[in-house]
Each structure stands twice: as C-alpha cells, then as structure tokens.
Amino acid sequence: MLRQISSLRNKFLVGFVLVGLLPFVILLSYTIFLSETKIVNKIVDEQLFRSNNVIQLIENQMILLKQEVAFISSLDVMDDILADDIDKRISILLSKKTTDFSIDMSLMVLNRDATIIASSSKELLLQQFFLSAALAETSFIDNGYIYISSKIYASFDKTKEIGYLVLKYKLQNLDSYLTHRKGIHSYIFSLENGVHFGDKVELKFDISKKKSAITDKHVIVYKSLKGRLKGYYLVYAVDKEIALKFLYDFTRFMMYVAVVVFILIIFIAVKYSRGIVKPIEDLTNATRNIIRNQDYTSTIEIHSKDEIATLSFAFNEMLETTKNALKSLEDENKLRVQRFTQLIEVFNKIIQTENEEKCISTSKSEIQKITQREDLHFSRKRNQDGIAIYVTDFSKNEKVYFGTISLKHEEFEDLYEKQFYHSIAAMISLQLDHIRLIEQTKNASNAKSTFISTMSHELRTPLNSIIGATQFLLSYEAMSDTQQDSVATIESSAHYLLGMINEILDIAKIEAGVMEVKKESVAIQELLQNSYTILQPLADDKDLALELDLGKLSEKMIETDGHLLQQIVINLLSNAIKFTQEGSVKILAYTQDNTLFIKVIDSGVGIEKKSMQKLFHAFSQVDNVMQKKHKGTGLGLALSQKMAQLLDGDVSLESEGLNTGVTATLYLPYNNQTL
Amino acid sequence: MKTFILLLFTLILSANHYVAVSNKSIKRISVEKLKALYLKKSFYVHDLKIVPVNLAPKSSARTSFEVNILKMNFSRLKTYWMKQHYLGHRPPISLKSQKSVISFVKKVDGAIGYIEQKNIDDDLAILYEWED
Numbered sequence: 001m002l003r004q005i006s007s008l009r010n011k012f013l014v015g016f017v018l019v020g021l022l023p024f025v026i027l028l029s030y031t032i033f034l035s036e037t038k039i040v041n042k043i044v045d046e047q048l049f050r051s052n053n054v055i056q057l058i059e060n061q062m063i064l065l066k067q068e069v070a071f072i073s074s075l076d077v078m079d080d081i082l083a084d085d086i087d088k089r090i091s092i093l094l095s096k097k098t099t100d101f102s103i104d105m106s107l108m109v110l111n112r113d114a115t116i117i118a119s120s121s122k123e124l125l126l127q128q129f130f131l132s133a134a135l136a137e138t139s140f141i142d143n144g145y146i147y148i149s150s151k152i153y154a155s156f157d158k159t160k161e162i163g164y165l166v167l168k169y170k171l172q173n174l175d176s177y178l179t180h181r182k183g184i185h186s187y188i189f190s191l192e193n194g195v196h197f198g199d200k201v202e203l204k205f206d207i208s209k210k211k212s213a214i215t216d217k218h219v220i221v222y223k224s225l226k227g228r229l230k231g232y233y234l235v236y237a238v239d240k241e242i243a244l245k246f247l248y249d250f251t252r253f254m255m256y257v258a259v260v261v262f263i264l265i266i267f268i269a270v271k272y273s274r275g276i277v278k279p280i281e282d283l284t285n286a287t288r289n290i291i292r293n294q295d296y297t298s299t300i301e302i303h304s305k306d307e308i309a310t311l312s313f314a315f316n317e318m319l320e321t322t323k324n325a326l327k328s329l330e331d332e333n334k335l336r337v338q339r340f341t342q343l344i345e346v347f348n349k350i351i352q353t354e355n356e357e358k359c360i361s362t363s364k365s366e367i368q369k370i371t372q373r374e375d376l377h378f379s380r381k382r383n384q385d386g387i388a389i390y391v392t393d394f395s396k397n398e399k400v401y402f403g404t405i406s407l408k409h410e411e412f413e414d415l416y417e418k419q420f421y422h423s424i425a426a427m428i429s430l431q432l433d434h435i436r437l438i439e440q441t442k443n444a445s446n447a448k449s450t451f452i453s454t455m456s457h458e459l460r461t462p463l464n465s466i467i468g469a470t471q472f473l474l475s476y477e478a479m480s481d482t483q484q485d486s487v488a489t490i491e492s493s494a495h496y497l498l499g500m501i502n503e504i505l506d507i508a509k510i511e512a513g514v515m516e517v518k519k520e521s522v523a524i525q526e527l528l529q530n531s532y533t534i535l536q537p538l539a540d541d542k543d544l545a546l547e548l549d550l551g552k553l554s555e556k557m558i559e560t561d562g563h564l565l566q567q568i569v570i571n572l573l574s575n576a577i578k579f580t581q582e583g584s585v586k587i588l589a590y591t592q593d594n595t596l597f598i599k600v601i602d603s604g605v606g607i608e609k610k611s612m613q614k615l616f617h618a619f620s621q622v623d624n625v626m627q628k629k630h631k632g633t634g635l636g637l638a639l640s641q642k643m644a645q646l647l648d649g650d651v652s653l654e655s656e657g658l659n660t661g662v663t664a665t666l667y668l669p670y671n672n673q674t675l
Numbered sequence: 676m677k678t679f680i681l682l683l684f685t686l687i688l689s690a691n692h693y694v695a696v697s698n699k700s701i702k703r704i705s706v707e708k709l710k711a712l713y714l715k716k717s718f719y720v721h722d723l724k725i726v727p728v729n730l731a732p733k734s735s736a737r738t739s740f741e742v743n744i745l746k747m748n749f750s751r752l753k754t755y756w757m758k759q760h761y762l763g764h765r766p767p768i769s770l771k772s773q774k775s776v777i778s779f780v781k782k783v784d785g786a787i788g789y790i791e792q793k794n795i796d797d798d799l800a801i802l803y804e805w806e807d
Contacts, residue, residue: 079768082786083779087771154783155768156726 008280009273016269017262024258031251036244040219043243044212047221047236054177054186055234059226061177065105065148065167066138072097072107073150073165081111081118081152081163090118091125103173109152110135110164117163135164139228144171144195146228172197178234183242185218188225190232203237219243279308283315296323342370346424350431359435360403363428367405367421379404387418387425391432394440402432448512452505459501466494503635510642517646522562524596525550528589531569538577545584546577552590558670560596564643565668568651571640572600572664579662580604595649596668606662607655615653616641644668692792693739695803696777700784701725704802710745712787714755715764720785728776728788729769736773740789743805 098120134140134147187198386406470491583603649668711717776788
C-alpha cells in the first residue's frame with residue numbers, strides 16, 4: 001500500500017519532471033550537438049572564405065611586385081647600369097620605391113656580372129649576387145625570401161641585356177595579411193623547407209585533400225598558396241574554446257537554468273503530488289482505522305473540491321450504506337437469534353408434552369405465539385393444503401398420516417416459511433413418535449411383567465403339585481421297585497424343571513429390569529461359609545477336596561445384595577464341582593481397592609480359549625467329552641454374570657486349555673462409606 | 676676694378692672646352708653627323724648602332740652642346756622631341772654626370788657622349804671638340 005502510494009507519487013514526480021525538463025533537454029541537446037556542428041561548419045566556411053581572401057591578397061601582392069619589378073626594369077634610367085650607377089640615380093629610385101612599398105624588401109640592380117651596382121640598401125652595393133638560380137627565373141624562393149627578378153635591357157637597344165633587377169622580398173611580410181586575433185591562429189608554413197611564420201603555434205593535423213580539420217581544441221582550415229608559393233600552406237585555426245564560447249556560455253547558462261528549473265519542478269512536483277496523494281493517504285488511513293476498529297460511524301473529512309473529494313464523498317456514502325447495512329444485519333441477526341431461542345423453547349415445550357392432543361395444542365399455540373398468525377390451525381382431515389404430519393406405525397414400521405398444519409385463508413408461499421413449518425412439523429412428528437414409542441414400550445413392559453408373573457405362577461403351581469404328588473407317592477404308597485424308580489425319575493425331572501424355570505424367570509426378570517436389588521450390609525465370611533456348607537455334600541459325592549481360603553479377606557461387612565451374591569457364589573461353585581471329576585475345588589476370597597474378589601479354582605476339564613466367549617450366552621454349554629455326564633440348563637454362568645452386573649461387578653473365566661482346570665473370578669466393587 | 680678683373684679672369688678660365696667622345700670603336704665624325712645622331716635622324720656609323728647619351732638637362736655641358744652642336748634652344752628641342760614622340764622616336768638617354776657618361780661610353784660600343792675636355796682620359800676617343 002505504502003509502496004503503491006509512493007509509486008503514485010513517483011509517477012507524478014516523473015510526469016512533472018518529464019513535462020518540465022523535456023523541452024530543456026531537447027533544447028540543450030540541440031544547442032550542444034546541432035549548434036556546435038553548425039557553428040563549426042560556419043567557422044570552417046568563414047575561415048575558408050578568409051583564407052581565400054588572404055591567398056588572393058598574397059597573390060595580388062605577388063603580381064603587384066612582379067609588375068613593379070617589370071616596370072622598374074623597363075625604365076630608361078636603368079641604362080645607368082652601363083655607367084655603374086655612378087650618379088646613384090638607380091639607387092635613389094630603388095630606395096624611393098622601397099620606401100613607397102613600406103615593407104621589408106630590398107630592390108637591387110645587378111650588372112651582367114651579377115655585381116650589385118645599385119640597391120635600396122647600401123650595404124649590398126658592389127657585392128656579388130650569388131643566387132644565379134634566382135636570376136634564371138622570374139621568382140625564386142630561398143631561405144625565407146622570395147626573389148623576383150627581371151632582366152634589364154638597354155632602352156636604346158631592346159636586345160641588349162645590361163643587367164638584372166632583383167626584388168628580395170621577405171616572406172615574413174605576408175604575416176601582415178594574416179589575422180592575429182585572440183582565438184584565431186594563422187600562419188603559413190611549408191612542409192618542404194620548414195618555413196613557418198605567423199603565429200607560433202604548431203598544430204598537428206593531417207594534410208590531405210580536405211580543406212579543414214577539427215581537433216579537440218581547434219577548428220583548422222588550411223589551403224595551399226598559389227603560383228610560386230605553391231607548397232606553402234595558409235592555416236587558419238580557431239580556438240574552439242573562444243569560437244564556441246557563446247555556445248558554451250549559453251549551454252552553461254541553460255544547464256544552470258535547467259538545474260534551477262529541475263529543483264523548482266521537483267519542489268512543485270513534490271508539493272503538488274503530496275497535495276494529490278495526501279487525501280488518498282488520508283482515505284487509506286481512514287479505511288485502515290475503520291478496518292482496525294470496526295468503527296463504521298467514522299467519516300473522512302473533505303477539504304478539497306477535486307476528484308479526490310468526490311472519491312472521499314463516495315467513500316463516505318459507501319460507509320454510510322455499509323453502516324446501515326450492518327445495522328440492519330445486526331437487527332436481523334438479533335431477531336433471528338430471538339426466533340431461534342423461541343423455536344428452541346417451542347421444541348422444549350413440545351418435547352415435554354406427554355400425549356398427542358397436548359402435543360398438538362401446545363405446538364399450535366406456541367407457533368401462533370412466534371408467527372403471530374391467528375389463522376393457523378390443525379386439522380386431522382386428509383387432502384388439505386398445508387403441511388402434513390406423519391407418524392410412525394411401529395408395528396408396521398411405516399409412516400402414516402396424522403394431520404395437517406394449515407392457514408385458514410392463504411397458502412405458505414414463502415419458501416423459507418414453508419421450510420420453517422416443515423421443520424416444526426418434523427419436530428411435532430418426532431414428538432408424536434416419541435410419545436407413541438413410550439406408550440408402546442410401557443405396554444410391552446407391562447405385558448412382559450404380566451407374562452413373567454403369570455409364568456412363575458402358572459408353571460410353578462403344577463410343578464409343585466407334581467413334586468408334592470411324587471414325594472407323597474415315594475413316601476406313602478407301596479410301590480414296586482420299578483414303579484418307585486419311575487416315580488423317582490419324575491420327581492427329579494420335576495425338580496430339574498423347576499430349577500430351570502426359576503433360572504429362566506430370574507434371567508427374564510433381570511432383562512425386563514424387574515429384578516430388584518436390595519443392598520444391605522452383608523457378612524461376607526458367613527455368606528461364603530454358608531455356600532461352602534451347602535455344596536459340601538456335592539463335592540463329597542465326587543470325592544473332591546473343597547477348600548475355603550478366607551485368609552486375605554480383610555473386609556468383613558460389604559454393602560451389597562447378599563441373596564444375589566450367594567446365588568452367584570453357589571452357581572460358580574456348583575459349576576466347578578460339576579465339571580471336575582477328580583482333584584479339588586478351591587474358593588479364594590480377598591478384597592483389594594474397595595473391590596471384593598472371589599475366585600473359584602478347579603482342576604476340572606478346562607475350557608478351550610475359542611469357546612470362552614460362548615459360555616456367557618444363555619443356553620449354551622461347551623461341547624466336550626463330559627457333556628453327556630453333565631446335566632444343566634446352561635443358564636448358570638449367564639445368570640451369574642447378569643447378576644454380577646446388576647451389582648456393578650462382573651464374572652470372568654480363565655483357562656489354559658483343556659484338562660488344565662478353570663478359574664472363575666467374581667469381582668464386586670463396593671462402597672462402604674455409606675455404612 | 677678688382678672685382679672686374681676677378682670676373683674677367685674667371686670668364687677666361689671658364690671658357691670651356693668640350694669634346695664629344697666614344698670608345699675606340701668609332702673614329703672622328705662631323706658635327707652634322709653628330710647633330711643627326713643626337714636628333715635621331717641618323718642611327719649608324721659604319722654599321723655600328725650609335726647610342727647617343729645626353730647629360731642632365733640644364734647642365735652647362737648639355738646647354739653648350741645644344742647651342743653649339745644642335746643649334747637649337749631648350750624650348751625648341753622640347754617641341755622637336757614632342758613631335759618625334761608621336762612618330763615613335765625617343766630622345767637620347769640622359770645620364771646625370773659626366774662620370775657616368777664616361778663610364779657608359781667606355782662600356783657600350785657605339786655609345787657617344789659629350790664631356791668637358793678636362794675629364795677626358797686615354798680610353799676615350801675624341802669625335803669632335805668645341806668651345807663656348
């Protein structure tokens with residue numbers, strides 16, 4: 001975010017700077033690159049023009065000098081050569097001419113023997129002129145001098161050579177044609193003889209066919225002189241520093257202005273961009289505050305009248321809308337919670353109803369309370385518009401029509417309303433099922449209780465009669481041995497049947513929850529002793545050693561149902577005796593951590609581990625070799641376990657396998673604190 | 676008297692002798708020939724081209740020469756040479772001093788000049804002599 005703001009500001013800055021500086025940069029580039037070239041070209045042109053002029057002037061000077069030499073040489077006074085210029089007329093003339101020219105030159109007249117007989121400078125007189133080559137040509141250059149010569153003919157005889165007129169012209173004179181000004185260097189030089197005059201500057205540049213050269217510091221123009229001076233170059237060099245001074249000054253000025261303008265632009269850009277970005281930052285900060293504090297009541301202050309202000313205004317409007325939306329949402333939410341609470345209350349009230357009519361009437365009044373619809377009513381007629389309630393017929397396990405919730409005048413049009421009523425209907429239907437189920441369960445329980453009491457009465461009465469009758473027969477009737485045996489069989493079978501019925505009744509009672517547990521303080525030592533005494537005869541019959549070990553029994557009185565406990569102990573003990581052919585059966589009792597442990601350890605047939613689970617199921621005995629010898633209903637262990645569970649304990653069996661004996665353990669937690 | 680005598684003496688002394696001279700290439704010539712040569716009416720003496728040499732105008736020798744030999748005064752000579760100029764003839768060259776004339780004459784064959792007699796030397800040949 002911050003980065004975006006700064007980038008926005010940067011964009012503004014870059015934009016401002018570009019718009020402000022671009023023309024400057026273009027102008028600068030133009031002045032620096034194009035103007036320099038143009039100015040340099042102009043300088044080259046100017047200097048070329050100047051060079052041409054100078055060359056022309058020099059040429060003119062040379063022509064003039066030649067003409068002068070020719071003229072002087074043709075004068076009649078030259079005849080004085082023949083008189084060795086005794087009258088000094090030639091010398092005077094030459095001096096005068098030299099003075100007229102007012103340049104560093106000397107005129108001399110030679111006779112045919114190359115003796116200087118007349119000269120503008122006296123020191124040369126009567127000297128021998130050695131440069132015979134200079135006399136052969138009209139002009140000749142030697143050692144920084146140009147010699148212009150002309151043959152002199154006698155005025156009276158034009159075929160008669162009488163001598164030579166020689167003009168000795170110092171090339172240095174040409175310097176006067178050169179420009180000597182600050183910034184412009186001009187000189188003449190020759191590559192052949194190293195002559196150099198003019199400005200004492202040595203510029204190194206390549207003389208080719210080009211007319212100009214541009215070095216780092218100078219713009220150089222050069223041109224060869226004409227005529228005899230061919231091979232001499234006139235050089236004009238302009239100091240760039242000075243020639244381009246104006247340009248450089250202007251450029252520098254532009255640079256300074258650019259810097260100033262740049263700073264000004266930056267300043268203005270920063271100021272303006274801040275001005276533009278500031279409201280955006282304010283907007284951002286306000287937004288952050290709102291997000292952080294969840295305070296939708298705050299607004300953004302608007303100071304300006306620009307687009308940002310419009311944005312802020314729109315933002316404020318959006319805030320207002322959001323605030324309102326949140327408020328309405330909150331209200332609605334409250335309402336919904338209220339509804340939800342009401343609904344739960346309704347459900348609560350419905351759940352508490354105990355019969356169908358009450359359920360329906362309660363539901364109706366409660367729904368009316370919530371929805372405030374007076375026209376809501378319930379009907380048991382079929383084919384009505386509205387929401388049908390179905391209940392479960394448990395006997396057939398299917399849904400059957402119960403009734404309809406409907407409105408008197410209109411239909412449930414709103415989908416959500418319809419769903420609401422559907423869920424209420426489902427709730428009512430559930431409650432109706434519930435009520436029905438409770439009623440049905442109660443009925444079934446009642447039926448079972450009736451059945452059990454009937455059974456105990458109806459079955460026991462004839463059996464008791466049978467047993468009584470057989471016992472009477474055995475005691476009082478005179479019967480043969482065969483008859484007596486038969487009656488005895490009837491009697492024992494009847495006993496067996498009675499035992500079995502009692503056990504079945506006990507199990508049925510337990511399962512039906514009819515078996516009552518009467519907890520009382522039981523003297524456990526006495527109880528075990530009694531059980532031992534009861535089963536002693538059975539063990540004696542089979543010559544089994546029956547041991548009772550109460551050494552570790554620390555607790556004497558235990559809060560439990562003594563009757564049930566005794567029954568469990570007798571069951572386990574009789575089972576052990578029943579399944580043991582020889583050896584011993586040992587009863588071990590001890591208490592540990594508020595739990596009573598009674599172990600019945602026998603040395604009987606034992607049980608395979610895989611058969612262990614079956615043992616606790618009613619009517620099951622483990623198949624073994626001894627089976628036929630054991631009479632029993634197979635209910636004993638299951639009954640013992642169920643009884644133990646009634647007393648919050650359990651029974652378990654341990655055996656290492658067949659013929660290893662069995663240890664049956666009863667554990668019984670007790671709580672003696674109530675004692 | 677004394678002044679008169681001195682003047683007379685001077686006049687006698689200044690009664691100048693002049694000679695027309697050349698180098699040895701030319702023998703004596705007549706005064707007419709001399710006049711013709713100086714007026715450029717004649718150019719040769721025995722196939723030798725003659726170069727007459729004047730002295731500077733207004734000099735005593737030249738005045739004497741013009742009076743005695745050419746028999747023409749200065750203004751008449753001027754008119755003469757003016758006319759001759761249009762005909763393509765130019766007056767003789769003139770040298771400034773008798774010394775020059777002597778030197779010139781000695782060097783140039785055919786050159787003739789006039790000088791005072793006292794200036795004469797052995798290398799010169801006398802063509803004609805006169806007196807004021």
